Amino acid sequence: MQQTVDFQNRSHNALGDPQIRKNFRSAMDGLIQKRRQAFPEREALEQLRWKGEKIKANALSKLPALLAQLEENCVKNGIQVHWAETVEEANHIVLDIMNRHDAKQLIKGKSMVSEEMDLNHFLEQHGIECLESDLGEFIIQLINEKPSHIIAPAIHMNRLQVAKLFNEKFPEIPYTDDVDTMTRNARDILRRKFYEAPVGLSGVNFAVAETGTLCLVENEGNGRMCATVPQVHIAVTGIEKVVEKLSDIPTLLRLLTRSATGQPITTYFNMINAPRQSGEKDGPKEVHLVLLDNGRSRIFQDAELISTLRCIRCGACMNNCPVYARIGGHAYGTTIPGPIGSILEPQKSGLDELGDLPTASTLCGACAEVCPVRIPIPKLLNRLRFEKNRTDETGSVKGAGSGREWKEATLWKLWQILHATPPLYRIGVKIITRLRGLMPTQLGPWTSVRKAPRIAKKSLHELAQEEGFDHE
Amino acid sequence: MSNARERIFRRLQQAETGIQIDYDSTFTTNIEMTKAERIAHFCERMTSVSAEVHVTAKDQWLTKLKGIVKEKQLNNLLYAAEGPLGDALTATWTDEDLPPLISKSADIDEWKDELFFGIDAAITSSRAGIAETGTLVIWPTEQEPRTYSLVPPIHIAVLYSDRLYTSFEETIKKEQWRGGMPSNVLLISGPSKSADIEQTLAYGVHGPTELIVLLISE
Ligand code: SF4
Numbered sequence: 188m189q190q191t192v193d194f195q196n197r198s199h200n201a202l203g204d205p206q207i208r209k210n211f212r213s214a215m216d217g218l219i220q221k222r223r224q225a226f227p228e229r230e231a232l233e234q235l236r237w238k239g240e241k242i243k244a245n246a247l248s249k250l251p252a253l254l255a256q257l258e259e260n261c262v263k264n265g266i267q268v269h270w271a272e273t274v275e276e277a278n279h280i281v282l283d284i285m286n287r288h289d290a291k292q293l294i295k296g297k298s299m300v301s302e303e304m305d306l307n308h309f310l311e312q313h314g315i316e317c318l319e320s321d322l323g324e325f326i327i328q329l330i331n332e333k334p335s336h337i338i339a340p341a342i343h344m345n346r347l348q349v350a351k352l353f354n355e356k357f358p359e360i361p362y363t364d365d366v367d368t369m370t371r372n373a374r375d376i377l378r379r380k381f382y383e384a385p386v387g388l389s390g391v392n393f394a395v396a397e398t399g400t401l402c403l404v405e406n407e408g409n410g411r412m413c414a415t416v417p418q419v420h421i422a423v424t425g426i427e428k429v430v431e432k433l434s435d436i437p438t439l440l441r442l443l444t445r446s447a448t449g450q451p452i453t454t455y456f457n458m459i460n461a462p463r464q465s466g467e468k469d470g471p472k473e474v475h476l477v478l479l480d481n482g483r484s485r486i487f488q489d490a491e492l493i494s495t496l497r498c499i500r501c502g503a504c505m506n507n508c509p510v511y512a513r514i515g516g517h518a519y520g521t522t523i524p525g526p527i528g529s530i531l532e533p534q535k536s537g538l539d540e541l542g543d544l545p546t547a548s549t550l551c552g553a554c555a556e557v558c559p560v561r562i563p564i565p566k567l568l569n570r571l572r573f574e575k576n577r578t579d580e581t582g583s584v585k586g587a588g589s590g591r592e593w594k595e596a597t598l599w600k601l602w603q604i605l606h607a608t609p610p611l612y613r614i615g616v617k618i619i620t621r622l623r624g625l626m627p628t629q630l631g632p633w634t635s636v637r638k639a640p641r642i643a644k645k646s647l648h649e650l651a652q653e654e655g656f657d658h659e
Numbered sequence: 660m661s662n663a664r665e666r667i668f669r670r671l672q673q674a675e676t677g678i679q680i681d682y683d684s685t686f687t688t689n690i691e692m693t694k695a696e697r698i699a700h701f702c703e704r705m706t707s708v709s710a711e712v713h714v715t716a717k718d719q720w721l722t723k724l725k726g727i728v729k730e731k732q733l734n735n736l737l738y739a740a741e742g743p744l745g746d747a748l749t750a751t752w753t754d755e756d757l758p759p760l761i762s763k764s765a766d767i768d769e770w771k772d773e774l775f776f777g778i779d780a781a782i783t784s785s786r787a788g789i790a791e792t793g794t795l796v797i798w799p800t801e802q803e804p805r806t807y808s809l810v811p812p813i814h815i816a817v818l819y820s821d822r823l824y825t826s827f828e829e830t831i832k833k834e835q836w837r838g839g840m841p842s843n844v845l846l847i848s849g850p851s852k853s854a855d856i857e858q859t860l861a862y863g864v865h866g867p868t869e870l871i872v873l874l875i876s877e
Contacts, residue, residue, distance in 0.1 A: 213858075214858050217858050218858070238683075241682030242684070248675075251671040254671075255668075270663045321855070322853045322864060323853075323855035326856070346856055366857065369856060374864055378865075382771065406851065406853060407852070407853045409864065409865040411845070411865075412809065415843070434832075451792045452792040452794055454847065454866070455848075458840065460842055460844070463842065464842055467804065468765070468767050468801065469766070469804040469805055469806045485670070487670070
């Protein structure tokens with residue numbers, strides 16, 4: 188269980204790093220506050236969340252039909268649709284498109300699915316330069332880091348850290364730690380890239396089956412640039428992003444932007460229906476949609492876990508999570524961190540690999556309370572803890588049963604027998620209380636910050652009997 | 660890759676439960692506004708995200724525009740001569756002290772350099788507006804390409820207030836978007852911005868740094 192060790196080490200290190208603690212705490216406090224202000228009326232919010240849940244649940248209930256409809260409408264509009272079962276397949280689809288255009292440069296808008304694919308790394312091995320254009324992604328790409336938050340990728344860094352980094356990487360630009368000036372500098376650097384890049388790539392927030400529309404939510408305009416200026420636009424997304432109707436969109440948009448950053452709407456809501464039509468003077472000449480499965484259809488098979496796929500990636504669950512706020516996004520070591528990551532990623536990679544993540548929660552319920560599509564995250568965390576330890580072979584979850592340890596299992600078995608057999612119980616308790624001196628004082632991680640519990644001289648039963656209580 | 664498609668579909672179809680989800684998927688919100696409220700709300704939202712809004716009259720907007728262009732000391736203004744605002748602009752752009760109006764009929768690819776590095780501002784029409792969120796609906800056409808509202812540092816948009824709807828829901832419904840949309844539809848709510856550095860808001864990232872709306876109230 189190398190991953191387990193890694194996760195514990197990373198969490199430990201993050202907890203001991205005051206800079207990380209401070210950066211996350213203040214960012215999370217701000218985001219929690221903004222979300223709260225964006226939903227002033229409790230009743231209205233609950234109604235909206237309820238509708239959000241229904242919209243996504245409805246889409247999932249008809250997923251194969253809607254995917255077929257989406258494909259049909261996209262193709263009718265001139266968008267080329269590709270299917271990928273694995274990230275390798277998805278990467279090769281993108282590479283093929285690049286090669287067909289003899290393109291050596293890819294300009295990217297923010298896309299968590301491309302992170303899931305580790306696309307940049309893959310393309311770079313094939314001699315293609317990938318440039319992140321979202322400001323946060325641009326910053327972390329400079330130091331070869333992964334996003335620590337799905338909405339704000341560079342949230343783990345503060346202004347001065349960014350200023351220092353810019354100064355190191357672009358020594359020709361005078362040092363500044365003024366956010367406006369740094370933003371303007373990034374604009375100037377990237378403008379040339381938008382101008383030059385032959386192919387642009389983006390994610391998709393919602394794909395509308397009935398019209399074949401790809402919707403993109405953003406503030407910076409880099410997503411629009413990637414999807415508008417280059418001759419070719421590639422959109423990559425998971426198969427769970429499809430919704431049935433255009434009339435589903437306003438509700439989801441309302442929920443997404445308010446839950447994510449507290450904005451009533453983002454600066455841009457970009458609805459892409461088709462590539463450049465004859466007579467039109469701009470826009471990409473080709474638009475490709477890559478639909479990625481990568482374990483989603485497996486999650487789809489479980490009547491309870493399927494709700495994981497309702498996620499609209501707003502980030503509210505991580506902002507409100509007491510664990511995420513303390514250890515930060517990188518500690519999770521997965522593409523998607525936080526509560527949603529802790530249920531999604533182990534299902535994708537298997538509980539044998541990431542079985543520790545469902546335990547990275549206090550089950551306080553804050554995530555489920557804010558989730559705009561009402562995913563019962565704590566319930567699913569519990570379910571995965573159970574799956575990790577189950578003995579039968581019926582579980583559909585990858586790596587089910589991998590966490591079962593014979594010592595623990597035997598102990599519980601004994602406990603069960605003891606409690607189901609009164610005479611045995613009485614004798615057992617007697618022995619335990621009499622031998623209490625043998626109780627070890629070191630109990631692994633439990634005693635690293637606590638004292639070991641001490642067994643009482645007499646059991647509650649005995650004490651009660653002495654006080655004159657009878658068995659009734 | 661058609662095999663991938665088949666395999667994905669097979670797995671999904673196997674697991675299908677046939678559960679029906681009941682919900683109201685019509686365009687409904689409980690927000691209602693009068694015309695005056697719509698205008699007030701639109702202006703309030705737009706200015707709160709640093710856009711400039713000028714409420715003006717049908718016979719006044721060109722004068723207003725000229726004032727803005729001079730005040731901002733623009734070197735040029737990109738417009739669509741064949742677009743909905745084309746004739747009015749061409750006909751009145753006669754004052755000596757105005758910067759040149761630029762119109763193009765070629766594909767962007769042929770003058771991309773100028774678009775990216777030579778144009779100060781572009782003016783476009785708007786298909787509609789949304790009061791609740793302070794949003795412009797831009798509906799690019801052959802005459803008014805999509806990059807006009809994206810690449811130049813300043814975007815000026817003209818919006819008629821009879822096209823100002825209360826919500827996004829109402830806009831899609833009344834304008835019957837399901838019946839057909841152009842290649843690209845855009846909702847724009849302010850100049851481009853980012854809060855990626857320390858959650859501090861900065862305007863003017865990759866899209867226009869300024870958004871100016873001329874709202875024609877009657
Ligand atoms: S699980 Fe819910 S709260 Fe978390 S990112 Fe997804 S939609 Fe948002």
